[in-house]
Amino acid sequence: MTSVIPHYYAICIQLVATLDGTRAKVFQALTGLVVSSTLGALFTGCRGSLFWIAGSRANYNIRVKLHRSLLLQEAAFFDSNETGYLLSRLNSDVNKIGMVISYHVNVVCRQLAQFIFGSAYLIRISPKLSLWTFAGIGLVAWLSAIYGAFNRVLAQRVQDTFADATAVAETSFSMSETIRAFDGVAVESNKYETAQSKALDLEETQAWGYGTHKFVSDTLQGILQVLLLFACWSIGRTGGLPAAQLTTFMFYTNFVLESSNEVGDQWAKIQGAIGASTSVFDLIRRLALPSVDHSVKHLNGSELTPIINIHNMTLKYSAMDLPALDCIDLKIDEGDRVAIVGRSGSGKSSMLRAILRFYDPTFGSIQLERTLLTEMSRKDIASKVSIVSQEPSLFPMSLMENILYGIEKDAVDPKTGEQCYSDAYRERTSKSLELAGLPVQPGNDLNLSLDTRVGDGGRSLSGGQRQRVAIARALIRHPEVLLLDEPTAALDSQSERAVVEALLRAMERSKSMVMVTHRLGVVRSLNVNRVVVMEKGRIVETGHPEELLCKENGWFASLAREQGIVPAHKSTKAVEEYP
Numbered sequence: 119m120t121s122v123i124p125h126y127y128a129i130c131i132q133l134v135a136t137l138d139g140t141r142a143k144v145f146q147a148l149t150g151l152v153v154s155s156t157l158g159a160l161f162t163g164c165r166g167s168l169f170w171i172a173g174s175r176a177n178y179n180i181r182v183k184l185h186r187s188l189l190l191q192e193a194a195f196f197d198s199n200e201t202g203y204l205l206s207r208l209n210s211d212v213n214k215i216g217m218v219i220s221y222h223v224n225v226v227c228r229q230l231a232q233f234i235f236g237s238a239y240l241i242r243i244s245p246k247l248s249l250w251t252f253a254g255i256g257l258v259a260w261l262s263a264i265y266g267a268f269n270r271v272l273a274q275r276v277q278d279t280f281a282d283a284t285a286v287a288e289t290s291f292s293m294s295e296t297i298r299a300f301d302g303v304a305v306e307s308n309k310y311e312t313a314q315s316k317a318l319d320l321e322e323t324q325a326w327g328y329g330t331h332k333f334v335s336d337t338l339q340g341i342l343q344v345l346l347l348f349a350c351w352s353i354g355r356t357g358g359l360p361a362a363q364l365t366t367f368m369f370y371t372n373f374v375l376e377s378s379n380e381v382g383d384q385w386a387k388i389q390g391a392i393g394a395s396t397s398v399f400d401l402i403r404r405l406a407l408p409s410v411d412h413s414v415k416h417l418n419g420s421e422l423t424p425i426i427n428i429h430n431m432t433l434k435y436s437a438m439d440l441p442a443l444d445c446i447d448l449k450i451d452e453g454d455r456v457a458i459v460g461r462s463g464s465g466k467s468s469m470l471r472a473i474l475r476f477y478d479p480t481f482g483s484i485q486l487e488r489t490l491l492t493e494m495s496r497k498d499i500a501s502k503v504s505i506v507s508q509e510p511s512l513f514p515m516s517l518m519e520n521i522l523y524g525i526e527k528d529a530v531d532p533k534t535g536e537q538c539y540s541d542a543y544r545e546r547t548s549k550s551l552e553l554a555g556l557p558v559q560p561g562n563d564l565n566l567s568l569d570t571r572v573g574d575g576g577r578s579l580s581g582g583q584r585q586r587v588a589i590a591r592a593l594i595r596h597p598e599v600l601l602l603d604e605p606t607a608a609l610d611s612q613s614e615r616a617v618v619e620a621l622l623r624a625m626e627r628s629k630s631m632v633m634v635t636h637r638l639g640v641v642r643s644l645n646v647n648r649v650v651v652m653e654k655g656r657i658v659e660t661g662h663p664e665e666l667l668c669k670e671n672g673w674f675a676s677l678a679r680e681q682g683i684v685p686a687h688k689s690t691k692a693v694e695e696y697p
């Protein structure tokens with residue numbers, strides 16, 4: 119419709135200039151102008167709304183896919199990509215993509231349509247003159263393509279720099295207390311400023327690039343218009359074409375030039391957005407890294423099946439030169455209560471991370487009930503392995519939702535129509551909390567209920583209470599393997615007693631238990647039947663705790679003496695002294 123407007127406009131101008139039209143002719147031209155303008159406005163409105171919706175849907179789809187893809191990455195991925203960096207990809211980069219669809223592609227489509235209609239009109243009036251027009255437009259388009267490629271590279275670098283700056287900001291907010299305590303405001307603020315100033319430099323380069331491109335392309339278009347006007351004048355003078363047709367030709371020339379100019383402009387912006395979105399699509403396509411080597415597929419059928427079978431496992435973090443775990447062989451059978459002990463940095467937590475498949479072995483394998491961990495889905499592993507960590511973080515949801523986290527809701531709330539947990543689940547959750555030492559029955563001391571919200575990270579509960587919620591979360595799952603990561607390290611002696619009792623009940627509901635601890639006292643309270651001592655990523659000693667304590671020069675006995683558990687001069691009476 120917009121392409122038809124210059125046609126009626128040119129007729130109107132002709133009628134005004136020559137004053138030779140009849141009333142009917144004037145009326146016809148004006149009606150054409152009004153109808154084409156009104157329809158043009160209607161289509162513009164529809165196009166705007168539809169492209170906006172398309173842009174928003176693209177944002178929605180890309181964000182959801184990217185978020186899911188990020189959650190599926192291996193733990194090592196999060197070691198090298200900070201949260202702020204990923205959030206920036208999720209927000210700022212995806213916004214750029216939506217903007218391209220809702221605005222830039224929208225405008226390019228409109229201008230391309232105008233360009234095609236306008237060009238057809240020009241060719242109809244004078245094919246020869248049109249050729250000159252297109253040659254000029256081709257030159258400007260070529261410059262726009264070069265500028266587009268330049269903008270694409272720069273835009274990607276700008277977005278990368280913004281992502282780095284957001285990572286700095288996110289770290290400074292999440293560490294705000296430490297920053298204040300150690301007077302690090304100036305340091306953090308400088309880091310952020312440096313990151314932002316890099317982005318600013320790149321944006322300024324982009325701005326100058328845009329200005330130069332605009333100057334060159336507008337100048338070329340001006341020259342083209344002047345040349346065409348001169349050509350029209352020459353043709354008109356020699357009677358090659360009637361004046362009315364030449365006027366219409368000039369109108370359409372302007373129209374086509376404007377469209378091509380706008381297409382060039384938007385093209386560069388689309389290229390910029392494609393550059394900015396490259397990382398987003400790379401992240402969506404990125405698969406979690408595969409494991410490197412599985413030397414053992416299945417156990418010999420005649421052997422007793424251990425719940426966990428770690429065979430010749432080496433685990434190396436990409437950021438470290440030396441492996442964190444080196445040639446580990448360990449079998450954990452049903453009924454085993456294993457404590458992994460050792461000095462700081464000896465690889466205790468890495469063992470738990472490997473059993474949870476946060477990291478895959480670099481060499482060797484781990485089997486969980488005869489199946490290689492690397493062949494199990496996250497869902498399978500979560501259904502068989504539960505962890506209670508030193509300072510469990512809770513979600514800002516109700517107690518019940520925290521405990522049943524990851525378990526699908528099985529009922530529909532008749533009042534709201536939303537998914538919820540059935541009464542059977544409520545009952546089981548309440549029972550688990552009671553066993554974990556945090557009763558929620560009416561009239562309880564803390565006035566807790568299943569629907570009590572626990573705040574961000576569980577901040578409305580004490581450390582010991584959070585621990586008991588985590589134990590209830592493990593209890594309700596009846597795991598094959600219960601993992602405990604320093605379960606009592608952050609507690610006072612009174613809370614420790616309550617947590618130990620809750621853990622003993624949780625252990626009755628699990629087939630095996632593996633605990634990492636510095637505090638050797640808890641080894642006896644939790645009836646551990648096997649101690650594994652680690653040193654520099656290797657297992658250096660293993661056996662029943664009471665037996666190991668009797669080995670005067672043993673690793674475990676030495677650790678126990680350091681904690682004052684067994685006095686050095688009484689090591690022969692170790693068994694009696696062991697608390």
Ligand SMILES: Nc1ncnc2c1ncn2[C@@H]1O[C@H](COP(=O)(O)OP(=O)(O)OP(=O)(O)O)[C@@H](O)[C@H]1O
Pocket residue numbers: 197435436437438442460461462463464465466467468469
């Ligand atoms: N995500 C990681 N990336 C790189 N190196 C790591 C990572 N986690 C641990 N390490 C390194 O692996 C080694 C073993 O660490 P691990 O946390 O398993 O020790 P730990 O015995 O649990 O120590 P602690 O008792 O102090 O918690 C250490 O040298 C540590 O620096």
